[in-house]
Amino acid sequence: MTDVSRTTGTRLVKRGLAEMLKGGVIMDVVTPDQARIAEDAGAVAVMALERVPADIRRDGGVARMSEPDMIEGIKAAVTIPVMAKVRIGHFAEAQILQSIGVDYIDESEVLTPADEAHHVDKWAFEVPFVCGATNLGEALRRIAEGACLIRSKGEAGTGNVIEAVRHLRSILGDIAKVTRADSAELFDWAKRLQAPLPLVQEIAETGELPVPLFCAGGLATPADASLVMQLGAQAVFVGSGIFKSEDPAPRARAIVEATTNYRDPAIVAKVSRGLGTPMVGLEMDDLETRLADRGW
Amino acid sequence: MKVGVLALQGAFARHGAVLTRLGATAVEVRTPEALAGVDALVIPGGESTTTSMLLEWSGLADPIGERLADGLPVLGTCAGMILLSTRILDGRQDQVALGAVDLDVRRNGYGRQIDSFEADLAVAGLDRPFHGVFIRAPVVERVGEGVEVLATIDGQPVLCRQGPTLVAAFHPELAEDDRIHREFLNRAFTGA
Numbered sequence: 001m002t003d004v005s006r007t008t009g010t011r012l013v014k015r016g017l018a019e020m021l022k023g024g025v026i027m028d029v030v031t032p033d034q035a036r037i038a039e040d041a042g043a044v045a046v047m048a049l050e051r052v053p054a055d056i057r058r059d060g061g062v063a064r065m066s067e068p069d070m071i072e073g074i075k076a077a078v079t080i081p082v083m084a085k086v087r088i089g090h091f092a093e094a095q096i097l098q099s100i101g102v103d104y105i106d107e108s109e110v111l112t113p114a115d116e117a118h119h120v121d122k123w124a125f126e127v128p129f130v131c132g133a134t135n136l137g138e139a140l141r142r143i144a145e146g147a148c149l150i151r152s153k154g155e156a157g158t159g160n161v162i163e164a165v166r167h168l169r170s171i172l173g174d175i176a177k178v179t180r181a182d183s184a185e186l187f188d189w190a191k192r193l194q195a196p197l198p199l200v201q202e203i204a205e206t207g208e209l210p211v212p213l214f215c216a217g218g219l220a221t222p223a224d225a226s227l228v229m230q231l232g233a234q235a236v237f238v239g240s241g242i243f244k245s246e247d248p249a250p251r252a253r254a255i256v257e258a259t260t261n262y263r264d265p266a267i268v269a270k271v272s273r274g275l276g277t278p279m280v281g282l283e284m285d286d287l288e289t290r291l292a293d294r295g296w
Numbered sequence: 297m298k299v300g301v302l303a304l305q306g307a308f309a310r311h312g313a314v315l316t317r318l319g320a321t322a323v324e325v326r327t328p329e330a331l332a333g334v335d336a337l338v339i340p341g342g343e344s345t346t347t348s349m350l351l352e353w354s355g356l357a358d359p360i361g362e363r364l365a366d367g368l369p370v371l372g373t374c375a376g377m378i379l380l381s382t383r384i385l386d387g388r389q390d391q392v393a394l395g396a397v398d399l400d401v402r403r404n405g406y407g408r409q410i411d412s413f414e415a416d417l418a419v420a421g422l423d424r425p426f427h428g429v430f431i432r433a434p435v436v437e438r439v440g441e442g443v444e445v446l447a448t449i450d451g452q453p454v455l456c457r458q459g460p461t462l463v464a465a466f467h468p469e470l471a472e473d474d475r476i477h478r479e480f481l482n483r484a485f486t487g488a
Contacts, residue, residue: 004415004416004417004449005415005416006413006414006415006449007414007415008411008412008413009410010413010414012414012429012470013412013413013414013429013430013431016412016429016431016470017409017412017431017432019306019307019310019341019467019470020306020307020341020342020343020374020375020431021306021342021343022305022306022307022308022309022342023303023304023305023306023308023342024305024306024342024343024346039345039388042345042346042349042350042353043346044305044342044343044346045343079345079386079387079388079403079404080343080345080346081409081432098410101408101410103408103409103410103432104409126410127409127410128409253353256346256349256350257350257353260303260304260305260326260350260354261326261354264326
């Protein structure tokens with residue numbers, strides 16, 4: 001048979017990987033050992049970063065992309081996809097991650113932003129990007145820039161799920177409203193959302209984002225995963241919630257099982273037993289920095 | 297026609313939508329009880345290591361093995377192909393290999409996400425090419441006797457059948473082309 005011509009880096013291939021992560025848990029890891037624990041617990045992917053959000057919040061300073069050596073170590077330790085974070089607008093960090101073969105790039109508000117006006121032009125990359133959003137307009141601006149996956153931001157490093165719920169409800173609530181709007185009202189929706197009209201019209205027709213919607217920021221328990229999945233998230237990111245808890249491995253597995261069986265309270269109850277202490281949570285009023293406010 | 301879609305993780309909703317469009321009743325399978333009522337099964341793409349663990353933890357691995365041994369028609373795509381094979385290379389040592397199709401497959405054999413690709417495939421029995429979407433796809437490294445190869449890419453099998461088992465290295469559920477699902481249902485329910 002003759003050679004078949006192959007096309008890489010297409011929209012379908014980039015969005016397709018996010019389809020494969022649905023129903024799964026993506027875990028923040030800072031070392032190859034943590035990455036192995038995450039894979040052993042059933043993670044669908046790991047997010048490599050140099051400090052988990054709870055430590056970034058505690059220690060302060062500028063948070064940047066991880067060292068390439070550290071990311072290589074994590075890639076070598078696991079067989080599942082490896083994601084890594086870049087600062088908002090820092091396309092040079094993104095170029096580095098693409099060149100070392102990271103599977104997904106997270107342009108993340110958890111790191112210190114590099115550009116106060118512009119996000120990365122994500123269409124320019126063959127590696128897919130995930131971006132955070134607090135509302136529908138922000139999600140559509142990121143998709144217009146080429147994001148292939150949206151995660152509701154929540155408030156990372158707090159162990160407090162309230163912001164994740166707020167952002168998820170905001171995005172999904174506005175999608176529901178847009179689907180009820182008539183064609184004339186969609187022009188106004190585009191203006192109010194500060195989002196491209198064609199994307200707003202597409203949502204009115206399909207009733208969903210053109211890319212998958214996952215949830216992040218403050219999840220700490222199996223019940224948290226069940227909650228956001230029932231609200232409409234299609235997968236979850238767990239950051240500090242695992243490796244800042246008393247006993248990470250069983251908690252990680254329990255969150256995986258709760259995410260799969262989110263509609264079955266008996267299973268979520270069963271896996272929630274005997275997990276030790278979850279991470280200590282923070283009240284929103286006590287925060288010095290709201291990470292979710294970063295991004296424009 | 298009740299077709300189960302293994303819904304532990306991955307692209308199960310996309311498969312469900314295609315099956316529904318073709319007139320089948322799609323049922324999400326997460327428990328042995330749900331499996332008991334289905335006449336055919338789809339194992340979707342996703343992370344095969346995660347799905348493998350969830351098969352064990354949910355108690356589904358043994359009942360699925362028994363149903364397959366009894367001739368349950370099954371379609372496996374990407375991770376589903378991996379799980380249905382005889383031998384998995386570059387997997388985890390504890391990974392479930394259901395052995396419904398006599399293949400050795402290498403996980404992520406085409407490379408990482410940056411190497412994921414689309415390509416038009418000539419498929420035996422289809423008059424027009426099928427658009428294949430390959431995402432961190434497995435490579436078939438050995439084909440056992442009795443396995444029919446229905447499509448290849450650069451000489452490597454990407455669509456194979458053995459008895460009631462049909463496996464694809466790519467993602468027909470993402471292609472907006474129902475022909476492979478239709479072929480699966482036709483064989484499963486009419487023996488055509």
